[in-house]
Amino acid sequence: MTPLAGGIADWVGLAIALPFAGFLVNGLLAFVAPRRRALVGAVGVGSVVAAFLVGVAVFLALLAAHPAEPYVVTLWSWIPAGRLQVDAALQVDQLSVVMLLAVTGVSSLIHVFSLGYMGDDPGYARYFAYLNLFVAFMLVLVLGASFPVLFIGWEGVGLCSYLLIGFWFEEREKADAGLKAFLVNRIGDAGFLIAMFLIFKHLGSLDFQAVFAGAPTALAPGGATVTAIALFLFMGCVGKSAQIPLYVWLPDAMAGPTPVSALIHAATMVTAGVYLVARANVLFAMAPVASAVVAGVGALTALFAATIGLKQWDIKKVLAYSTVSQLGYMFVGVGVGAYAAGIFHLVTHAFFKALLFLGAGSVIHMMHRAYHHTGRHADAQDMRNMGGLAAYMPWTARAMWVATLAIAGIPPLSGFFSKDEILGAAFARGAAQPFYYVVWAFGLAAAFLTAIYMTRLMLYTFHGPNRTGEAERAHLGEAPGVMTWPVVTLAALALVGGALNLPHVGTLEHWLDPVTEASAAFLPALAPAPGVEIALMAAAALIGIGGIWLAFRALHPETLLPPERAPRETGFARLLLEKYRVDEAYRAVIVRPLVWVARNLLWRGLDAGVIDTAGVNGSAAVARGLGWLGSRLQSGQVTSYLVIFVLGAIAVLAALLHPSLSAVYHLWAR
Amino acid sequence: MLLGPSLAVSAILFTLGVVGVLLRRNAIVIFMCIELMLNAVNLTFIALSQQLGLDGQVFVFFVMTVAAAEAAVGLAIVIAVYRHKDTVNLQRINLLRG
Numbered sequence: 197m198t199p200l201a202g203g204i205a206d207w208v209g210l211a212i213a214l215p216f217a218g219f220l221v222n223g224l225l226a227f228v229a230p231r232r233r234a235l236v237g238a239v240g241v242g243s244v245v246a247a248f249l250v251g252v253a254v255f256l257a258l259l260a261a262h263p264a265e266p267y268v269v270t271l272w273s274w275i276p277a278g279r280l281q282v283d284a285a286l287q288v289d290q291l292s293v294v295m296l297l298a299v300t301g302v303s304s305l306i307h308v309f310s311l312g313y314m315g316d317d318p319g320y321a322r323y324f325a326y327l328n329l330f331v332a333f334m335l336v337l338v339l340g341a342s343f344p345v346l347f348i349g350w351e352g353v354g355l356c357s358y359l360l361i362g363f364w365f366e367e368r369e370k371a372d373a374g375l376k377a378f379l380v381n382r383i384g385d386a387g388f389l390i391a392m393f394l395i396f397k398h399l400g401s402l403d404f405q406a407v408f409a410g411a412p413t414a415l416a417p418g419g420a421t422v423t424a425i426a427l428f429l430f431m432g433c434v435g436k437s438a439q440i441p442l443y444v445w446l447p448d449a450m451a452g453p454t455p456v457s458a459l460i461h462a463a464t465m466v467t468a469g470v471y472l473v474a475r476a477n478v479l480f481a482m483a484p485v486a487s488a489v490v491a492g493v494g495a496l497t498a499l500f501a502a503t504i505g506l507k508q509w510d511i512k513k514v515l516a517y518s519t520v521s522q523l524g525y526m527f528v529g530v531g532v533g534a535y536a537a538g539i540f541h542l543v544t545h546a547f548f549k550a551l552l553f554l555g556a557g558s559v560i561h562m563m564h565r566a567y568h569h570t571g572r573h574a575d576a577q578d579m580r581n582m583g584g585l586a587a588y589m590p591w592t593a594r595a596m597w598v599a600t601l602a603i604a605g606i607p608p609l610s611g612f613f614s615k616d617e618i619l620g621a622a623f624a625r626g627a628a629q630p631f632y633y634v635v636w637a638f639g640l641a642a643a644f645l646t647a648i649y650m651t652r653l654m655l656y657t658f659h660g661p662n663r664t665g666e667a668e669r670a671h672l673g674e675a676p677g678v679m680t681w682p683v684v685t686l687a688a689l690a691l692v693g694g695a696l697n698l699p700h701v702g703t704l705e706h707w708l709d710p711v712t713e714a715s716a717a718f719l720p721a722l723a724p725a726p727g728v729e730i731a732l733m734a735a736a737a738l739i740g741i742g743g744i745w746l747a748f749r750a751l752h753p754e755t756l757l758p759p760e761r762a763p764r765e766t767g768f769a770r771l772l773l774e775k776y777r778v779d780e781a782y783r784a785v786i787v788r789p790l791v792w793v794a795r796n797l798l799w800r801g802l803d804a805g806v807i808d809t810a811g812v813n814g815s816a817a818v819a820r821g822l823g824w825l826g827s828r829l830q831s832g833q834v835t836s837y838l839v840i841f842v843l844g845a846i847a848v849l850a851a852l853l854h855p856s857l858s859a860v861y862h863l864w865a866r
Numbered sequence: 867m868l869l870g871p872s873l874a875v876s877a878i879l880f881t882l883g884v885v886g887v888l889l890r891r892n893a894i895v896i897f898m899c900i901e902l903m904l905n906a907v908n909l910t911f912i913a914l915s916q917q918l919g920l921d922g923q924v925f926v927f928f929v930m931t932v933a934a935a936e937a938a939v940g941l942a943i944v945i946a947v948y949r950h951k952d953t954v955n956l957q958r959i960n961l962l963r964g
Contacts, residue, residue: 832960838887 199261204253205288206269211250211296212286212335218243218328226321233320240324241307244331248300255293263289264710266405268341275344282402287341291539291711294704295338295471298543302463302550303331305682309554310455312679313561323363323453330356334464338471342403343392346472350388350436353465354381360460361452373451380445384435391428394421408478408714417482417718426479426486430493433469437523439497444779446520450512454557457512462519462553463546470526470542474535474711481715487531488631491622494527495638500776502645506652507772509759510577511556514653518603519549521642525618528639532632533719534621535712536705540697541614543704547693548599548611551686555596558675558683559585559657566664566671574665579653580759584662588672591680593658595687600654602690604647605740607733610693615643616736617699620729624722640739647743652751660753699729872913880906893944893954897937904933 200206221239225232258267266289275282307327314323330353337349354377362374396402398421399410415422433439438446449461460466473480473490480487498521505517522545529538562585563576574581586593602609605616619639626633662669674680697704705721712721724732757763765773774780831837879902886899908926915922948954 830963832963834956834959835888835891842884842888 200257200263200267200288203257204250205257205267208250208254208269208286208288208296208339209271211247211254211300212332212339214243214247214250215328215335216332219325219332222321222325222328226319226325230318230321233315236321236324237311240328241304241311243328244300244307245304247331247335248297248304251293251296251300254288255297258288258290258293262710265289266292266341266711268405270341279400280396280402282342282344284345285341285403286339286345287404288339289711290708291471291474292338294539294543294708296335298546299331299334299338299464302546302686303327303334303459305685306455306459306463306550306554309458309557309679309682310453312676313455313557314453317453319363323360326356326359326363327456327459330360330460330465334468337468341405343395343407344402346475347388347392350432350468351385353460353468354378354385354436357381357449357460357465360456361449363452363456367451370451373445373448377445377449380442381435384432384442387428387431387435391425391432394425394428398425404475408476411478411482412714412717415482418484422479423483423486426476426483427489429472429476429479430469430486430490433472433490433527434493435469436472437466437469437527438520439469439493439524439527440500443497443501443520444782447513447516447775450510450516454512454553454560457516458550458553458557462515462549466519466523467526467542467546470523470530470538473527473530474539477530477535477712477715478718480530481533481717481719484719487533487719488629489531491528491531491632491635494524494529494531495622495635495642496524497521498524498528498642499638499645500524502642502649504772504775505649506645507765507769509579509773510575511559511579511582511653511657512553512577514579514649515549515552515556518552518646518649521646522549522603524642525615525639528622528635529618532618532621532625532635532721533715534618534721535715536697536708536721537614537617537621539708540704541611541618543696544602544610544614544690544693547686548602548690551595551599551683551690552603554679554683554686555592555599558589558592558679561675561679562589562672563664563668566668569671570665570667572665572668575759578759579656580756580762581663582657583660583664583753583756584658585672586658587662589658589674591674592683593654595680595683596658597654598687599690600650602693604650604744605643605736606744607737608694610690610696612737612740613694613697613699615639616733617697619643619736620724620732621721623728623732624724640736643736644739644743647740648747651744651747655747655751655753656756660756663756663758699733869913869916872909876906876909876913879903879909891955891957893947893956893959896956897940897944900940901933901937904929 218239222236225236225239229235261267266287268285268287270283270285272284273281274284307324310323310327314320317323333349333352333356335349337346337353340346340349358374358378360374361377362371365371365374392402395407399407399414401407401410411422415425435442446461446466450457452461480490501517501520501524505514505521508514508517522541526538526541526545529535529541559582560576563582567574567576598609602611605612607613619636622632622636622639626636662672664672695703723729764770771777883899883901883903883906886902887896890896890899908929911922911926911929944954947959951959953959
C-alpha cells in the first residue's frame with residue numbers, strides 16, 4: 197500500500213478526461229454553434245487549466261509521498277489476450293509528473309494566447325477542439341503505464357499535429373505540410389512498433405514496470421537484442437522529435453497557426469521522443485551502442501539545424517530549425533546517460549521556445565493586421581519586412597530578449613544551466629570514450645551558432661529601421677493583453693527556470709533519481725571534475741556571449757533590403773538558405789521512386805493489371821462465357837429439348853437395366 | 867396368352883410414338899404421338915395384368931383419365947398458340963430461346 201493510494205493520484209485520469217471533454221464539447225460547438233466564441237474559449241481554456249490544477253494536486257501528493265516505485269492507476273483491462281495483458285493504466289511517478297506539469301502549464305498559457313491570436317478565425321471552435329484533443333493525447337502519452345498506452349498518445353498527438361498543421365486546409369501548401377508530417381512520422385512509428393514486438397517477445401510484457409524491472413536480468417547488457425530494441429525505439433523518437441534524417445517535417449509544420457507551433461512543434465509533442473528515451477532509460481543504458489547513436493544523432497542534428505537557422509528569413513523557420521537543434525541537445529543529454537539533464541533541458545526549452553513562438557506569433561499577428569488594414573500583400577513572416585518593432589511592441593520585445601538570452605546560454609537564465617549540464621555530462625564521458633569529445637564539440641559549436649541566429653532574429657525583427665512601409669507603420673502596436681500576458685509569464689519562467697536544477701543542488705536530478713536509478717548501474721550520469729566544470733561553464737557562457745557579440749558586429753539591420761529588392765544569395769549562404777536541399781534530395785531519391793513504384797507497378801501493374809483485369813474482370817468473363825454456353829442449349833426448339841429428354845430417359849433406363857449398374861441401383865433403392 | 871406378341875405390339879407402338887414426337891413438327895401430330903405412347907403403355911399394363919393381377923387394369927383407367935385431362939388442356943394450349951401465332955409448327959414457336 198503506497199501512501200498515494202486513495203488520494204488525488206487515483207484521479208490523475210481527470211487530467212486526461214477534462215481536456216477530452218473539452219474536445220467533445222468544442223467539437224460539438226464547431227458544428228452547432230461556431231459563433232459562440234466566449235463559450236468555446238471558456239471550455240477550451242477552462243478544461244486545460246483544470247487539468248493543470250489536477251496536475252499540481254498530483255504533484256503535491258507525490259511530493260509528500262515521494263515513493264520509490266511508480267504508482268500505477270489501473271482503469272480497466274484493455275487487451276486481455278492470452279500472454280498479452282495490457283491494462284488501460286496510468287502511471288504516476290516523478291518523471292510523468294514533471295511532464296504533466298510542463299505540458300498542462302505551457303498548454304494553459306498557449307490556450308490563453310490563442311484566445312487572442314485565433315480571435316478572428318472562422319474555425320475558432322474547431323481550433324480549440326483540436327487543441328484540447330492534443331492536450332488529452334499528450335497526457336495519455338506522458339501518463340501511460342505501458343508501451344501500448346503510450347503509443348496511443350503518441351499516435352494521437354501525431355493526429356492532432358496533422359490536423360493543426362493543415363488547419364487552414366484550403367491552402368494546398370498547408371494541407372501538404374500536414375500530410376508530410378504525418379507520413380514522415382509513420383516511418384519512425386514503424387520502428388516503435390517493431391521495438392514493442394521485440395520487447396514483448398523477449399520480456400513477455402509491455403508494462404513499464406515489468407519491462408524495466410525484467411530487462412537487466414532477462415537481456416544481456418550490450419547484447420544484440422537490447423541494442424536492437426533501443427535502436428528501434430530511437431527510430432520512433434527520430435521521427436517524432438525531428439532528428440536527422442527525419443527532421444524534414446518540422447520546418448514545414450510551421451504552416452499551422454503559430455500557437456500550434458509553440459505548443460505542439462516546440463514545447464510538448466516533439467519532446468515526446470526525449471521523454472521516451474528517458475522513460476526507457478534502462479534499455480538505453482544497457483545498450484551503449486544505442487546510447488552512442490542517440491548522442492551522435494543528437495549532436496549532429498544540433499549543429500546541422502543550427503547552421504540552417506543562420507540564413508532563414510521566415511521568423512518561424514528560424515525558430516523551427518532552432519527547435520530541431522535544441523531537440524538534438526536533449527538527445528545528447530539522454531544519450532550520454534544524463535537523463536535528468538535531458539528532461540531539464542526539455543522543460544526549460546518548453547518555457548523559452550514556447551515564449552519565442554508566441555512572441556513571433558504576436559509579431560506576425562500584428563504584421564497581418566497592419567497589412568490587412570492597408571490591403572497590401574506582403575509576407576508577414578519575413579524578417580526583411582519587419583525591423584524596429586521594439587518601439588511598437590516593447591513587452592513582446594523584452595520577453596523575447598529574455599528567451600533569446602536563455603536559449604543562447606547566458607547565465608543565470610534557465611537555458612544556461614540545462615545546456616551546460618548536458619555539455620558537461622558529454623565532456624565527462626569523453627574521458628573514457630573520445631567519441632563523446634566530438635559530441636561535446638558539436639554541442640558547443642551549435643551553442644555558438646544558436647547565439648548568432650537568435651541575435652540575428654532579434655536584431656532584424658525588433659531593431660534597426662522599420663521596413664514595414666509608411667502606410668502600415670500607423671497600424672503597428674502591442675498585441676492585446678490576452679496575448680502579452682502569457683508571453684510575459686513564460687519570460688519569468690525562462691528567467692528563473694534554471695533554479696529547478698542548479699549545479700550541485702540538483703533538485704530535479706534528485707527528484708528523478710527513482711526513475712533513473714536502474715540505469716545508473718549500466719550508464720551512470722557523469723559529471724566533470726569541479727575545476728573542469730567551472731572551466732566548461734565559463735567556456736559555455738563565453739561561447740554564448742561571443743556569438744551574440746559577433747552577431748551584433750557582423751549584422752547590419754540598417755542595410756537590410758525588403759525581399760523583393762534583396763540580392764540573390766550565392767555560395768554557401770545560398771546552400772543554407774535552401775536548407776542544404778535536403779528536401780529536394782529526398783524527393784529525388786525517395787519520394788519520386790516511391791511514387792513511380794506506387795503508380796506504375798502497384799497501381800497500373802498490380803492493381804489495374806493483375807487484380808482488376810485478371811481477378812475482377814477475368815472471373816466475370818469466365819462466368820459470362822459459361823453463361824453463354826448454357827444459353828446456347830436454350831434453343832427454344834421444343835423438339836431439341838425432347839431429344840435431350842429422351843436421350844436422358846434412355847440413359848437412365850440403360851443404367852437401371854445394365855447388370856453392373858443395377859447393383860448400384862439396388863443399393864440406392866434400399 | 868399372347869403375352870409376347872402383345873408386348874411386341876406395345877413396343878412398336880411406343881417406338882412409333884417416340885419417333886413421331888421427335889421428328890414431326892406439327893403440334894397436333896406430336897400430341898397424337900404422345901397419346902400413342904400412352905396407349906402403348908396401356909397395352910403393356912393389360913397384357914401383364916393377365917399374370918400379375920388386376921392392378922394393371924386399374925392403372926389403365928387412371929392413365930386414360932389423366933390422358934383425357936391432358937388432351938383437354940393440351941388442345942386448349944394448342945388452340946391458344948394457333949390464335950396467337952397463326953401456326954402450330956413447333957419450329958416457329960421459340961420465344962424461350964436463350
